[in-house]
Amino acid sequence: MADAAPPSSPTSESPAARLALIAVAVIFLGFFLFLPLIAVFTEALRNGVGAYLAAFDDPDTISAIKLTVLVAAIAVPLNLVFGLAASWAIAKFEFKGKSLLLTLIDLPFSVSPVVSGMCYVLLFGGQGYFGKWLQSHDLQIIFALPGIVLATVFVTFPFVARELIPLMQEQGTSEEEAALSLGARGFRTFWSVTLPNVRWALLYGVLLCNARAMGEFGAVSVVSGHLRGLTNTVPLQVEILYNDYNFVAAFAVASVLAGLGLVTLAIKTGLEWRYGDEISAAHRR
Amino acid sequence: MSQFRFRSPSALPGFGIAYGFTWIWLSVIVLIPLGAVVLWAASLGPAQIYAIASRPQTFAALRLSFGLSLAAAALNAVFGLIVAWVLTRYSFPGRRLLDAAVDLPFALPTAVAGIALAAIYAPNGWVGSLVPFRIAYTPLGIFVALVFIGLPFVVRTLQPVLADVDRELEEASATLGARRATTVFRIVLPTLVPPLLTGFALAFARAVGEYGSVIFIAGNIPGVSEIAPLLIITRLEQFDYAGATAVATIMLALSFVVLLIVNLTEAWTRRRLGRG
Amino acid sequence: MDLKIRDLHKDYGQFPALNGVSLDIRSGELIALLGPSGSGKTTLLRAIAGLEIPERGQILFGDEDALSKSVQERNVGFVFQHYALFRHMKVFDNIAFGLRVRGRARRPAEAEIAKKVRELLDLVQLSGLEARYPAQLSGGQRQRVALARALAIEPQVLLLDEPFGALDAQVRKELRRWLRAIHDETGHTTVFVTHDQDEALELADRVAVLNKGNIEQVGTPDDVYDRPETPFVYAFIGDSTSLPVTIEQGRALFEGSPLPIGAVDSPDGPSRIHIRPQDVTLANPDDAAVHGEIIGLRRSGAHRRADVCVGKARSRIEALLSPETDVSVGERVGLAFKGFAAYPQDPTPPKLGLARAA
Numbered sequence: 001m002a003d004a005a006p007p008s009s010p011t012s013e014s015p016a017a018r019l020a021l022i023a024v025a026v027i028f029l030g031f032f033l034f035l036p037l038i039a040v041f042t043e044a045l046r047n048g049v050g051a052y053l054a055a056f057d058d059p060d061t062i063s064a065i066k067l068t069v070l071v072a073a074i075a076v077p078l079n080l081v082f083g084l085a086a087s088w089a090i091a092k093f094e095f096k097g098k099s100l101l102l103t104l105i106d107l108p109f110s111v112s113p114v115v116s117g118m119c120y121v122l123l124f125g126g127q128g129y130f131g132k133w134l135q136s137h138d139l140q141i142i143f144a145l146p147g148i149v150l151a152t153v154f155v156t157f158p159f160v161a162r163e164l165i166p167l168m169q170e171q172g173t174s175e176e177e178a179a180l181s182l183g184a185r186g187f188r189t190f191w192s193v194t195l196p197n198v199r200w201a202l203l204y205g206v207l208l209c210n211a212r213a214m215g216e217f218g219a220v221s222v223v224s225g226h227l228r229g230l231t232n233t234v235p236l237q238v239e240i241l242y243n244d245y246n247f248v249a250a251f252a253v254a255s256v257l258a259g260l261g262l263v264t265l266a267i268k269t270g271l272e273w274r275y276g277d278e279i280s281a282a283h284r285r
Numbered sequence: 286m287s288q289f290r291f292r293s294p295s296a297l298p299g300f301g302i303a304y305g306f307t308w309i310w311l312s313v314i315v316l317i318p319l320g321a322v323v324l325w326a327a328s329l330g331p332a333q334i335y336a337i338a339s340r341p342q343t344f345a346a347l348r349l350s351f352g353l354s355l356a357a358a359a360l361n362a363v364f365g366l367i368v369a370w371v372l373t374r375y376s377f378p379g380r381r382l383l384d385a386a387v388d389l390p391f392a393l394p395t396a397v398a399g400i401a402l403a404a405i406y407a408p409n410g411w412v413g414s415l416v417p418f419r420i421a422y423t424p425l426g427i428f429v430a431l432v433f434i435g436l437p438f439v440v441r442t443l444q445p446v447l448a449d450v451d452r453e454l455e456e457a458s459a460t461l462g463a464r465r466a467t468t469v470f471r472i473v474l475p476t477l478v479p480p481l482l483t484g485f486a487l488a489f490a491r492a493v494g495e496y497g498s499v500i501f502i503a504g505n506i507p508g509v510s511e512i513a514p515l516l517i518i519t520r521l522e523q524f525d526y527a528g529a530t531a532v533a534t535i536m537l538a539l540s541f542v543v544l545l546i547v548n549l550t551e552a553w554t555r556r557r558l559g560r561g
Numbered sequence: 562m563d564l565k566i567r568d569l570h571k572d573y574g575q576f577p578a579l580n581g582v583s584l585d586i587r588s589g590e591l592i593a594l595l596g597p598s599g600s601g602k603t604t605l606l607r608a609i610a611g612l613e614i615p616e617r618g619q620i621l622f623g624d625e626d627a628l629s630k631s632v633q634e635r636n637v638g639f640v641f642q643h644y645a646l647f648r649h650m651k652v653f654d655n656i657a658f659g660l661r662v663r664g665r666a667r668r669p670a671e672a673e674i675a676k677k678v679r680e681l682l683d684l685v686q687l688s689g690l691e692a693r694y695p696a697q698l699s700g701g702q703r704q705r706v707a708l709a710r711a712l713a714i715e716p717q718v719l720l721l722d723e724p725f726g727a728l729d730a731q732v733r734k735e736l737r738r739w740l741r742a743i744h745d746e747t748g749h750t751t752v753f754v755t756h757d758q759d760e761a762l763e764l765a766d767r768v769a770v771l772n773k774g775n776i777e778q779v780g781t782p783d784d785v786y787d788r789p790e791t792p793f794v795y796a797f798i799g800d801s802t803s804l805p806v807t808i809e810q811g812r813a814l815f816e817g818s819p820l821p822i823g824a825v826d827s828p829d830g831p832s833r834i835h836i837r838p839q840d841v842t843l844a845n846p847d848d849a850a851v852h853g854e855i856i857g858l859r860r861s862g863a864h865r866r867a868d869v870c871v872g873k874a875r876s877r878i879e880a881l882l883s884p885e886t887d888v889s890v891g892e893r894v895g896l897a898f899k900g901f902a903a904y905p906q907d908p909t910p911p912k913l914g915l916a917r918a919a
């Protein structure tokens with residue numbers, strides 16, 4: 001972060017202009033960022049702490065929380081393994097077609113979440129390519145856990161890989177080569193040389209991946225079928241409560257997700273301040 | 286040894302397994318499912334896609350999504366520039382907090398943002414009750430949600446470039462007698478055009494596909510405040526996969542065209558600016 | 562227009578970058594600020610331009626107090642080391658910028674601006690390149706555009722910060738001569754910064770030598786070279802080595818024995834004498850007051866340089882020899898000095914290294 005110029009600098013705006021610009025920025029961010037955040041918590045606590053807590057007695061809400069944790073517990077490790085494999089191959093080796101591979105890995109970021117869900121419906125839905133076959137074998141993917149997991153893996157696909165790749169590329173291969181020359185085996189080298197070097201970036205990627213996995217709405221909405229108590233994740237439960245005009249409960253559940261987001265943001269910001277270099281400059285987006 | 290080498294030799298082990306796994310997993314999760322969309326769209330053919338898209342409801346949804354996304358990205362370009370400027374160049378109490386908060390739209394799950402925005406801008410909400418016109422449940426409400434979701438893209442693309450702007454350029458301009466405003470508008474801002482375009486494009490692309498933060502505040506009245514992603518979901522729920530695919534295809538194609546234009550402009554400006 | 566700088570102080574935090582600098586610059590003069598890295602050259606130049614605001618002191622443009630004016634009002638032409646050309650503007654627009662941004666009342670008509678730009682392009686020998694972008698120019702060409710841009714506003718003073726620092730030796734030499742020619746043609750009061758003493762001595766009417774935020778000496782190239790006023794200037798300009806001596810009633814004693822160099826005008830006590838390599842001659846080791854061992858021989862252009870280690874403290878003295886001189890490393894030689902300099906209160910060897918932040 002660049003240090004701001006001292007107030008007397010002849011190449012900066014006049015104090016009045018600065019003040020005006022700061023005011024505009026603060027008001028704009030206040031309206032668009034802080035107000036919604038504050039709203040979540042005030043609406044949740046509108047009828048007091050008792051009503052807030054009561055929202056979590058709802059069995060549907062409890063099963064939604066369980067489902068969300070389960071989905072994240074499957075999706076995040078899958079993407080973690082993928083991220084490690086992809087970054088090892090891409091960052092440590094030179095091969096043809098690397099930039100194509102990189103572009104394809106980033107692809108899920110530029111696809112609308114709704115379309116991400118839709119592709120699985122086109123494959124596995126009732127009228128989809130494998131719909132008939134799945135039905136005849138009594139298998140269900142859409143409107144069931146596998147569909148939700150697939151959609152979640154899709155939307156969180158690039159998170160870990162894109163944190164690791166630029167950093168590992170920057171670090172090059174000399175440390176691994178040194179370890180190998182000292183007689184370490186391949187996996188040992190990876191475990192005790194490569195991984196420690198990228199640990200903060202890895203944590204960072206996993207954190208973002210997890211937050212998105214737990215908070216994903218659009219893609220999951222398409223494949224879940226909204227069966228209360230069965231295929232509703234926490235964000236979908238928020239929607240249902242909200243559409244039932246059960247606002248306090250909706251915001252109470254939402255506040256948990258918001259809390260998760262805030263904690264993620266806080267850790268992420270902390271990591272960036274402390275380990276900015278180790279997370280690599282390429283991540284900021 | 287042939288001239289073509291797939292990969293340069295390396296002493297490190299594990300390329301084969303890592304590379305193979307990457308492609309397999311990529312195919313299973315991303316390529317095959319997206320391939321299904323392409324296949325479905327191909328089986329419809331351009332004529333039928335066009336026919337579906339020109340139905341009034343579909344056309345209105347597409348026009349709404351693209352129009353509002355462009356407008357929101359434009360507003361973000363202006364205010365995102367101010368925010369990035371203030372955050373990189375001035376020091377004031379609370380700057381770091383503000384800087385961290387820019388990532389809120391990434392951090393808050395979209396559904397949470399959606400109901401919060403709806404509550405604030407509803408007729409009886411904090412902001413909604415202050416203004417004499419309706420915001421929530423109208424296209425204006427959609428616009429608000431799209432601004433929220435797009436802001437960090439512009440700010441985060443601009444910040445590093447702004448921090449790197451050569452201060453000597455501004456000093457040179459000042460010694461030549463240019464007033465501060467002249468320096469800002471004629472010297473600094475032109476160098477920010479490429480990242481501004483990139484940020485605009487990213488914000489736009491995100492807005493077109495955005496669903497969660499929009500539907501609660503949108504009102505979702507077909508032909509008036511129904512966005513294209515919602516229309517896809519509606520069609521899927523009616524088992525009208527062709528209709529859904531057509532909307533998705535057009536969304537992708539139009540986004541692609543807009544991004545292409547923006548990228549070409551950006552590349553062109555960048556080439557022209559070169560290194561000074 | 563002449564320029565007066567009085568007791569200028571500029572601190573960065575605790576560190577004094579300018580520590581009471583006073584300097585008079587005459588109208589139409591070309592003056593060089595010379596000094597080691599970190600000595601405050603750039604800071605002084607930027608203070609004159611109004612890009613730094615000094616804590617204390619006075620800057621007068623003629624009789625006008627410059628410190629009460631903003632950068633924009635000072636009307637100085639500043640040429641940056643790395644050109645600072647506006648890269649989204651063509652060469653023409655870069656040069657015209659200063660004229661176009663003037664207030665309506667003082668802004669020349671576009672046709673006049675074009676005429677002026679053409680003249681300047683002629684002056685800096687870049688006619689025909691006005692439609693190029695800076696990225697399409699060589700380093701030397703860019704620097705000439707930067708100069709034309711600074712000249713366009715008809716500045717009261719022209720300030721150049723290491724204008725040739727980023728260019729290769731050949732181009733540097735060429736531009737040096739050319740800058741002098743342009744100065745003689747336009748007659749601007751010009752201050753330029755350099756840490757290259759050849760450049761300063763060759764180009765400038767006068768040279769101001771800076772050290773640690775202070776001016777050590779101001780004078781013509783001959784003054785600073787032949788009559789350095791401080792040990793720092795003696796050591797910084799041209800080559801020299803020095804010997805620790807003790808002064809006793811105007812005589813210099815080296816390790817107890819008097820040096821045959823005549824009277825030394827210094828108070829009694831420990832001091833040093835400074836000697837240039839070309840003032841050192843070899844003598845018979847048995848008769849010479851100073852003798853030592855040759856520890857190194859190097860070829861340098863038309864001459865040969867010998868490093869001689871003398872005395873118990875093994876001080877190093879450098880001698881410039883003709884290449885025919887028949888000596889070898891390890892040989893014992895005596896030294897005689899044709900010239901020397903001594904300064905009061907000068908017990909330690911001068912430091913020419915980087916000035917360090919306190």
Ligand SMILES: Nc1ncnc2c1ncn2[C@@H]1O[C@H](COP(=O)(O)OP(=O)(O)OP(=O)(O)O)[C@@H](O)[C@H]1O
Pocket residue numbers: 573577578596597598599600601602603604605756916917918
């Ligand atoms: N913006 C700044 N903040 C803090 N210290 C500074 C700043 N600018 C310069 N200094 C310090 O002031 C001293 C003088 O710097 P200045 O740039 O004037 O040196 P210089 O003589 O131009 O050196 P060089 O030949 O390397 O360009 C240096 O020690 C430098 O570290």
Ligand SMILES: [Mg+2]
Pocket residue numbers: 602603604722
């Ligand atoms: Mg300097």
